[in-house]
Structures are given as structure tokens and as C-alpha cells.
Amino acid sequence: MRANPITATVDFDQEGTQHGFLKLPYSHDASAWGSIMIPITVVKKGEGPTVLLTGGNHGDEYEGPIALFDLAGKLDAKDVNGRVIIIPAMNYPAFKGARRTSPIDNRNMNRVFPGNPAGSVTEKIADYFQRTLLPLADYVLDIHSGGKTLDFVPFCAAHVLESKELQAQCVAAMHAFNAPYSVMLLEVDSVGMYDTAAEEMGKVFISTEVGGGGTASAETISITKKGVSNLLRHAGVLKGEPEISETVNLDMPDHRCFIYCESVGLIEYCVELGEDVTFGQLIARVYDIDRTNGAVTEYHSEIDGVFAARHFPGLIAMGDIIGVVALKV
Numbered sequence: 006m007r008a009n010p011i012t013a014t015v016d017f018d019q020e021g022t023q024h025g026f027l028k029l030p031y032s033h034d035a036s037a038w039g040s041i042m043i044p045i046t047v048v049k050k051g052e053g054p055t056v057l058l059t060g061g062n063h064g065d066e067y068e069g070p071i072a073l074f075d076l077a078g079k080l081d082a083k084d085v086n087g088r089v090i091i092i093p094a095m096n097y098p099a100f101k102g103a104r105r106t107s108p109i110d111n112r113n114m115n116r117v118f119p120g121n122p123a124g125s126v127t128e129k130i131a132d133y134f135q136r137t138l139l140p141l142a143d144y145v146l147d148i149h150s151g152g153k154t155l156d157f158v159p160f161c162a163a164h165v166l167e168s169k170e171l172q173a174q175c176v177a178a179m180h181a182f183n184a185p186y187s188v189m190l191l192e193v194d195s196v197g198m199y200d201t202a203a204e205e206m207g208k209v210f211i212s213t214e215v216g217g218g219g220t221a222s223a224e225t226i227s228i229t230k231k232g233v234s235n236l237l238r239h240a241g242v243l244k245g246e247p248e249i250s251e252t253v254n255l256d257m258p259d260h261r262c263f264i265y266c267e268s269v270g271l272i273e274y275c276v277e278l279g280e281d282v283t284f285g286q287l288i289a290r291v292y293d294i295d296r297t298n299g300a301v302t303e304y305h306s307e308i309d310g311v312f313a314a315r316h317f318p319g320l321i322a323m324g325d326i327i328g329v330v331a332l333k334v
């Protein structure tokens with residue numbers, strides 16, 4: 006296969022701290038011989054494990070970039086046993102554009118794996134992760150949140166995997182991250198995901214959904230910073246034990262967890278995120294905004310569980326997710 010066009014200005018084998026870029030040539034109207042410069046930090050000491058940390062897989066999710074720009078500026082190589090590779094904004098053009106997908110090619114980073122070295126900008130970045138960065142890693146954390154259109158209870162997630170041995174390692178890493186909620190995910194549409202690429206290589210992979218709405222709160226940022234530092238301790242890259250407090254274990258086993266909108270209009274939520282709900286409970290009402298005749302569609306929970314995710318903006322469309330009710334386990 007052809008070589009990836011990205012060059013790193015950092016040397017992954019060098020001891021110490023390096024701040025640099027993944028440089029991707031991108032010729033466009035404003036810069037004929039220009040490049041996209043994706044910030045990266047590598048901190049290495051000795052032969053311990055490698056942890057690969059990413060945010061900004063989707064460009065409108067902010068806890069990951071905040072926690073990782075912070076860590077990149079503070080992590081000292083003398084405290085590290087092994088290597089930490091930090092990329093706060095994986096889909097950098099999407100992050101700069103404050104969009105879920107890239108404004109250059111409109112591609113969703115988490116649906117283009119394994120990528121393509123001769124493809125579009127997003128595909129080229131994915132190919133670099135697939136063939137250069139993921140093979141270096143033992144542990145991989147990809148920090149997501151809801152972006153502009155979703156909001157979540159703050160959780161760390163591991164996937165149901167065919168290899169139960171790898172699954173157990175991922176679950177241990179999820180519990181070390183120790184978000185207020187821990188979720189086992191059966192991915193319904195896993196083709197093209199970074200998650201799947203990492204897991205297929207046998208890497209210990211965890212992800213998060215720590216908030217949403219296209220912003221980040223003091224609480225969700227603190228959950229994320231603690232989780233990152235806990236994972237580094239769990240991996241043995243930083244000294245000390247992870248700081249563990251209570252977590253609520255959730256499962257999203259089947260389609261009954263997901264409530265989809267079958268109307269269009271103005272949404273009134275009747276429950277808060279994190280609230281316990283029961284089978285048949287009213288979750289939300291959607292008003293027809295084209296007339297004042299009282300036309301309202303009501304949406305109910307199909308299971309007993311915890312209200313774990315919701316649509317964020319005030320208006321909702323056909324096929325949008327209204328909410329997710331997760332099972333407590």
C-alpha cells in the first residue's frame with residue numbers, strides 16, 4: 006500500500022517530552038503548498054507501555070480537547086514509565102470548524118476507518134492512525150461527548166467483544182477511568198469506527214460520552230481529567246493507584262433502549278438525565294409547531310432503567326434520537 010502523506014515532527018522513540026505536529030499536505034485556495042498541522046505531544050521514558058489519548062474525533066465535543074491540551078502542557082517525562090501519545094483534536098479540521106464532521110470533505114472520522122492514504126483528508130488521517138499510531142499503542146482512550154445534538158450522563162464505555170479476554174481488559178480499564186457511569190456497549194453500526202480498528206488489533210480500548218450540547222462543564226471536565234490520570238495509573242505509566250469512587254453500571258442491550266422521534270417539532274422533556282424511569286413512563290412530548298390545535302406526540306420508555314442520553318437542541322426532527330434508557334446492572 007502507498008505511504009501515508011502525513012509526516013510527524015516528533016520522533017516516537019525519543020526519550021523526553023516533544024510537542025509537535027502531524028503535518029498533512031493540503032493544497033487549497035488559501036495556501037497552494039499548505040499543510041494541516043495537527044498538534045501532538047509525545048512523552049517517553051523507558052520501556053513501559055504506550056497509551057494513546059485522543060479527543061476531537063468529532064470536532065464539536067470539548068471535554069477531550071480540554072483535558073488533553075491541559076495534560077500535554079503539564080505531563081513531565083520524569084514521572085512517566087513508558088510512553089504517552091496525546092492528540093487533543095484527532096479530526097483537527099472538524100475541531101477548528103466546531104463541527105462533528107470535517108468541513109473539507111464532510112467525512113465523519115469515526116466512520117472512515119481503516120482510512121485511505123490516497124483518499125480525502127479525513128481518510129488520510131484515519132489511515133495514519135490505523136497503520137502508524139495504533140500499532141504503537143497498548144492502551145487507547147478516545148474521549149467523546151454528545152456534541153451539538155446530544156447530551157449524556159457522563160460515562161466511560163467498553164464494548165462487547167468476541168474475545169472475552171480482551172473484553173475483560175477493556176472493562177478493567179473502563180472501571181479504572183471511573184466515570185460516574187460505566188456502560189457496556191453492543192455497537193449496532195461498528196463498521197468504520199476507530200474503536201473497532203483498535204479492538205481488531207487487540208488493543209485495550211475504551212471511549213467516553215461525558216456530556217454534550219456542544220460545550221463542556223466544570224463537572225464533565227473534572228470527570229475527564231480524573232479519568233485520564235486514572236487510566237495512566239492503571240496502565241502503570243504513572244505511579245500510584247487510580248482514584249476510585251462509586252460508578253453506576255449500565256447496559257444498552259437492544260433496540261428498546263433507544264427512543265426515536267417519529268414526528269417533527271418542539272420537544273418538551275419530562276425527565277432529567279440520570280433520573281430512574283419505569284416501563285411506560287412519559288419521556289418527552291413533541292409539539293407540532295405549524296398549528297395551535299394541541300397536536301402533541303408523546304414518547305414513553307419501553308423499559309425500566311436510567312435516562313442516559315437525550316437530544317440537545319430545542320427542536321427535533323423525524324428520525325432523531327429522543328433519548329436512551331439504559332438498564333442498571
Ligand SMILES: [Zn+2]
Binds near residue numbers: 063150
Ligand atoms: Zn463523538
